[in-house]
Amino acid sequence: xxxxxxxxxxxxxxxxxxxxxxxxxxxxxxxxxxxxxxxxxxxxxxxxxxxxxxxxxxxxxxxxxxxxxxxxxxxxxxxxxxxxxxxxxxxxxxxxxxxxxxxxxxxxxxxxxxxxxxxxxxxxxxxxxxxxxxxxxxxxxxxxxxxxxxxxxxxxxxxxxxxxxxxxxxxxxxxxxxxxxxxxxxxxxxxxxxxxxxxxxxxxxxxxxxxxxxxxxxxxxxxxxxxxxxxxxxxxxxxxxxxxxxxxxxxxxxxxxxxxxxxxxxxxxxxxxxxxxxxxxxxxxxxxxxxxxxxxxxxxxxxxxxxxxxxxxxxxxxxxxxxxxxxxxxxxxxxxxxxxxxxxxxxxxxxxxxxxxxxxxxxxxxxxxxxxxxxxxxxxxxxxxxxxxxxxxxxxxxxxxx
Numbered sequence: 001x002x003x004x005x006x007x008x009x010x011x012x013x014x015x016x017x018x019x020x021x022x023x024x025x026x027x028x029x030x031x032x033x034x035x036x037x038x039x040x041x042x043x044x045x046x047x048x049x050x051x052x053x054x055x056x057x058x059x060x061x062x063x064x065x066x067x068x069x070x071x072x073x074x075x076x077x078x079x080x081x082x083x084x085x086x087x088x089x090x091x092x093x094x095x096x097x098x099x100x101x102x103x104x105x106x107x108x109x110x111x112x113x114x115x116x117x118x119x120x121x122x123x124x125x126x127x128x129x130x131x132x133x134x135x136x137x138x139x140x141x142x143x144x145x146x147x148x149x150x151x152x153x154x155x156x157x158x159x160x161x162x163x164x165x166x167x168x169x170x171x172x173x174x175x176x177x178x179x180x181x182x183x184x185x186x187x188x189x190x191x192x193x194x195x196x197x198x199x200x201x202x203x204x205x206x207x208x209x210x211x212x213x214x215x216x217x218x219x220x221x222x223x224x225x226x227x228x229x230x231x232x233x234x235x236x237x238x239x240x241x242x243x244x245x246x247x248x249x250x251x252x253x254x255x256x257x258x259x260x261x262x263x264x265x266x267x268x269x270x271x272x273x274x275x276x277x278x279x280x281x282x283x284x285x286x287x288x289x290x291x292x293x294x295x296x297x298x299x300x301x302x303x304x305x306x307x308x309x310x311x312x313x314x315x316x317x318x319x320x321x322x323x324x325x326x327x328x329x330x331x332x333x334x335x336x337x338x339x340x341x342x343x344x345x346x347x348x349x350x351x352x353x354x355x356x357x358x359x360x361x362x363x364x365x366x367x368x369x370x371x372x373x374x375x376x377x378x379x380x381x382x383x384x385x386x387x388x389x390x391x392x393x394x395x396x397x398x399x400x401x402x
Contacts, residue, residue, distance in 0.1 A: 035113035036299045039210045043301075045179035048163075049172040059178045060117035064124060066175045070168070072128040072161045073098075078389035080134040080346075082228055082334070083235060091231040094134075097223060098127050104282060105219040109212065111286045112293075118212045121177075122184040126216050129158030129185075131386040132393045133346035135334070140350035141382060148358075148378040155186050156197075157386050165387070179203075184213035189220070207305040211289070214312035218285055225325045226278045232333040233270060240270065246328040249277050249321040277325075284318040349393060350385060352401040357381045363400065 034040060041058035054062055067073055076095035083091040092100070102123035109119035131137040131154070142152040159182060163174040186192060186200060187209040194205045208214070229250065232238035244251045253276030257269040264272075289312045296311065298304055304311060314322060333339070357364055358381055361372055365384070372380045385393065 033113060034115060037211060037293060037301055037304050038112075038114045039118050039180055039212055039301055040115065041117065047176045047178055048174075049176050051171075051176065058117060060115065060121050060181070063175075063177045063181045064117060064121040066168075066177065067121060067125045067128070067162075070128070070162075070166050070175060072166060072387070073124065075387070075389050076127060076130075078391055079130060079132055080137070080390055081224075082134060082339075083231055090234065092227050094127055094130060097227065098124060100223040100227060101126065101216070101220050104222055104278075105215055108215055108219060108282060108286055112211070112289060114212050114215070118180055118184075118210075119215060121181050122188060122213055122216050123219065125158065125162065125177075125181065125185055126188060126220065127154075127158075128161055129154035129156070129386070131157075131350070132388050132390045133343075133350065136343040136346040137350050140347035141354070141385060144351055144354040145378060145382055148376075150376070150378055150382075152382055152386070154386075155188075155190060157383070158185050160383065161387075165383070180210065180212075184209060184216065188213040189217035204305065208307055208310055209305075210301055211304055211312055214310045215285075215289075218312055218314070221322065221326065222278065222281045222285070225281070225322065225329065226274050228329050228333060229325070230271075230274055232329070235338075237333055237336050237338045240266070242332060243328075246332065247277075247325050249280065249325065250274070253277055253280075281314070281318065281322065284314050285312070288313055288315045288318070349397045349401075353385060353393065353397055354381055356400050357384070360400075 041060050044059050047059075053059075057065070073095075076098055077093055079094040081092045081094050081097045102120050105119045105123040106116050108114075109116045131141050131152075133140075138152065138154060145152045161174075162177050162182065162185065166175050167173060169176065183203045186203060187205075192200055192203075192205050194201045197205070229238065229243060229247070233240065233243065244254060250273050254269060254273035256276065257264075257272035261269060261272065292298075292311050292313060296303075296307060298307065298311060313319070358377060361369065361377055361381075364372065364380070368380050368384050371383075388396070
């Protein structure tokens with residue numbers, strides 16, 4: 001391919017960096033930079049409704065952009081991650097957490113020569129199925145559904161969002177995402193059995209997901225383990241002494257930060273320790289996954305899918321450090337006495353509204369009443385609640401349940 005020079009770029013042959021940048025911008029280098037075990041955009045299984053190719057975006061870039069422009073993605077800004085806004089506007093919400101997951105995921109994917117565009121799309125879409133009020137809201141919604149012989153699963157709800165609920169295009173319902181993104185939505189963190197979920201059989205449930213999807217569950221935990229320590233400390237729920245005693249990997253890096261920056265403010269030393277912890281988790285995930293790929297002789301996507309276990313993983317030592325950090329957060333933050341009353345309120349709000357609309361379906365919005373004519377009422381009510389933001393569900397509770 002002969003390329004005309006771009007204005008602003010030097011065209012001399014010794015300007016190697018400019019040539020590389022131009023090739024990257026044109027997409028000419030992308031296929032050769034991917035490992036054999038990476039998913040290639042040109043090998044995608046396609047979309048449910050065929051569309052002509054875009055002139056300068058590959059299918060996974062289009063998927064990423066469709067997710068970003070969706071209503072469900074925007075609503076994440078007003079959904080709880082761990083803390084509600086009454087604690088601080090500085091703390092993570094579901095949207096900022098998602099952005100952090102995407103940043104970590106892109107870095108790791110690049111180092112492993114995976115498809116960064118697919119990884120980014122999966123990272124950005126991975127949490128859009130979460131209901132309001134974080135895990136407290138999810139727990140209450142699942143309990144309400146089980147009382148009617150059903151259940152709530154945020155991955156399956158995310159698939160319903162991108163397949164049906166989002167309405168942006170005249171030619172089809174949903175976002176019409178590529179097969180690989182839809183597969184990753186349901187398989188990135190959970191293995192579903194076809195016998196239990198026959199509606200998912202098209203997603204190759206007997207096979208492992210590609211590495212791009214396998215990464216997301218692990219980068220999700222890297223993001224929230226470190227971020228929740230930060231927010232918990234800033235909220236004065238976690239003390240420095242607690243964290244040092246309960247999270248040995250943090251203690252290791254804090255000691256290093258104190259030696260390197262003895263006169264720095266305590267919070268900046270804390271930040272340095274978190275950076276060290278995050279870097280250790282990311283670096284170990286890269287090196288361990290790479291080692292597992294080499295030792296298993298994995299060279300193709302098909303081999304990744306056929307492998308008996310997931311290949312993306314931490315080393316045993318770092319996985320134990322991860323486990324201890326997660327256990328510490330559950331014991332001292334997620335189920336803390338400070339957050340307990342808020343979680344109970346959240347569960348009550350979800351349960352009250354679910355029960356109200358089950359008794360009074362005529363109070364549902366018109367489009368949900370229409371859906372209830374062809375779908376079980378409990379599923380319609382569940383879908384409505386799951387899509388709400390924290391402020392909106394509180395408004396609805398005030399309107400119908402006071």
